[in-house]
Amino acid sequence: IIKLTIMFIYPFYHYCSFLTTVWLWFLFLIIKQTYSQEIFASKTILSSQGTQYIPVNMPAQLISITNTDSIKKCSILCNSNVLCRIFDYAVSSPKQCRLFEGDTNKLGQIVSSSSSQSQVGTLQFSARLFVEYGSPCISTCNQIRYLRCGSNSTCECMPHTYWNASISMCIPQSPILGASCQQNMSMCREDLNYTCLQFNQCGPLSVLSGTTIADDNTEISDSSTVGLYYPVGIGIFGTNSDSIVIADSGNNRILGLWDADTNYENISVVATEWAPGQSLFYPLDVYVNARNGCDIYVADSGDSQVVLYSNMQTINTLTSIVAGDGDGAKGLASLNIPFGVAVDSNKNVIVASIDDNRILFWPPNALNGT
Numbered sequence: 001i002i003k004l005t006i007m008f009i010y011p012f013y014h015y016c017s018f019l020t021t022v023w024l025w026f027l028f029l030i031i032k033q034t035y036s037q038e039i040f041a042s043k044t045i046l047s048s049q050g051t052q053y054i055p056v057n058m059p060a061q062l063i064s065i066t067n068t069d070s071i072k073k074c075s076i077l078c079n080s081n082v083l084c085r086i087f088d089y090a091v092s093s094p095k096q097c098r099l100f101e102g103d104t105n106k107l108g109q110i111v112s113s114s115s116s117q118s119q120v121g122t123l124q125f126s127a128r129l130f131v132e133y134g135s136p137c138i139s140t141c142n143q144i145r146y147l148r149c150g151s152n153s154t155c156e157c158m159p160h161t162y163w164n165a166s167i168s169m170c171i172p173q174s175p176i177l178g179a180s181c182q183q184n185m186s187m188c189r190e191d192l193n194y195t196c197l198q199f200n201q202c203g204p205l206s207v208l209s210g211t212t213i214a215d216d217n218t219e220i221s222d223s224s225t226v227g228l229y230y231p232v233g234i235g236i237f238g239t240n241s242d243s244i245v246i247a248d249s250g251n252n253r254i255l256g257l258w259d260a261d262t263n264y265e266n267i268s269v270v271a272t273e274w275a276p277g278q279s280l281f282y283p284l285d286v287y288v289n290a291r292n293g294c295d296i297y298v299a300d301s302g303d304s305q306v307v308l309y310s311n312m313q314t315i316n317t318l319t320s321i322v323a324g325d326g327d328g329a330k331g332l333a334s335l336n337i338p339f340g341v342a343v344d345s346n347k348n349v350i351v352a353s354i355d356d357n358r359i360l361f362w363p364p365n366a367l368n369g370t
Helices: 004-039 071-080
Strands: 043-046 051-055 060-066 086-089 095-101 106-112 119-124 147-149 155-157 160-162 168-171 233-239 243-246 252-260 266-271 274-276 283-289 296-300 305-309 319-323 340-344 349-353 358-362
Touching: 004 340, 043 071, 051 086, 051 095, 071 095, 071 119, 106 119, 168 274, 243 283, 243 296, 252 283, 266 296, 266 305, 274 319, 305 340, 319 349, 319 358
Parallel strands: 051 119, 233 283, 283 340
Antiparallel strands: 043 119, 051 106, 060 095, 086 095, 086 119, 147 155, 160 168, 233 243, 243 252, 252 266, 283 296, 296 305, 305 319, 340 349, 349 358
16 A cells, blocks of 8 residues: 555656646746846836927937827837937827937926827836946847947947936936036037036037137228237127227237127227327227226326226227326336226226336326325
8 A cells, every 4th residue: 555655646746846847937937038028128108198298409309200100109119219218199290200319307398289189108217227237248238228238348328328327227418508417427418529528517628619709810990900919908898799809919009899799700990099199009908897888998008007998989089098197107196017907886997007016096087096
């Protein structure tokens, strides 16, 4: 009896063991497939009807515009494009499908649409989609389609995205000029030649370079003398747009570059004389007092005086001497190569007299400084 019982139990045990093994393999395949799907695909969240997506930079964020039979097929198109994060459907026409890069936080927003049938779909990602980031690779990053094998043979973010370590995901780079950024994180759209500039804003390196608005080849209106020669001082005042006044020292004149919105193409002579027949002599600085009819104060260094041109007339207006007696002495009535000039709200003139190491204060109509 014992022998028969053993003979019966033994095959039954193997049969149960076989079933258990098959079940475990089946369960493993289900888990593996589910895991593979989780790391391969994203989820789509649909907005209410009557909405559309507005990106902050349409040319940079719009991927494509096509026609599809349903919003489901539009969603499939977005999921099949590794750069797509958002899509909208039936905004301008019943079957229109638009795919976008970006998000609904900083790079765009969902707004009301004129179409009652339109909808926005947002792809929802999880950190599981990016588990291979930084891992060694040969040509691809296993089944992680939102990563690519980079030049250093490690898995890295796709173009137009950057690695955000705080959430362990690749997220869209910013296409906004002036957007805030952090150094060494590739947060700015590199295809737009944006980088994180030294003041932590996105922009091209060219914004760090100056632009020449006048030089020694600039043609001056109503002047036979071309260009600047040893320009030293400048003053700025605001009309509808900024304009610049220049002490063109080597040419013994004051120039005006009018209106920045015309790229300073309107350039003319403001002053060449401090009195009829008396030429300026190496003017080194200008101060524009926009509070009082845009008066111009000129440090006429070679003549050891400060000259006032009232109300900013076009050329050679009536002038007055507001500081210095012209003899270049060291007394309180004199200036010795006035270099810098400023004027306060009470029209008091403050002058740097460079050759005798003094700063002098001249009240209005005073004969002497302090």
